[in-house]
Amino acid sequence: MPLTVFGAPLSPFVRKVRVCLLEKRLDYQLEVVMPFTPPEWYLQLNPLGRIPAMKDGELCLADSSVICQYLEEAYGQTARLYGNSPVERAQIRWLEKYADYELAPLTTFGVFRNRILKPSAGHPCNEESVQAALNQKLPPHFDYLERQLGQQPYFVGDQLSMADIALTSQLINMEHGGELIDAGRWPALAAHFARVKALASVESLLPGEQRMTAKLIEMGKRTSQPS
16 A cells, blocks of 8 residues: 655645655655645644645654654665764754754745745735845855755765755745745855756656646736736
8 A cells, every 4th residue: 555645745845755755766645635724534634734644554644754754764675865874864854854944934934925825815925024034034044054065965974865855845945936046155055956956756746836836826916916
């Protein structure tokens, strides 16, 4: 029986789990559950109502980091995404947490939500909040990540890890919202973003996401037109 992931494709947390599964070459199916208004049955899987959740047989799990770490431990014969030593595992978990807790409020809930989701639902974009995220709040985070990356192709060790996947998942939402990393200011981070985006696992998801984003933008244009 394939694994089942519950969530919406444009969620960076759902994307993180899907890329993890693809890198590990584990079969799964996606059952779309929208955030904010999940069906009652979903609350039996995750009483918080957040996405993603996952079922593996009779086991139900919620939270993207919990899910990915479970996959790492339960499917030990697959590609390793949490490093090869206690030090690497600690560094990867720190950067994964950094992406989820520090970048997400700005890239996803700041830029993407204001530029894409709110207009599609008939609500105005708070462009002041977007500009504050881009010009004031995100640059110190990008400075930190640029230093952490240095001249390495990946954040931890010499291979792809969940640190790279988690950080890129958040930056993809910023790109969906019309913004890219300034390669002149953060060249290593911009190159890393392009490198991870070019992975077959990530590339396989992006066309569908881009179509969804285009539809949401079109919906936003229609709702903003006077009747």
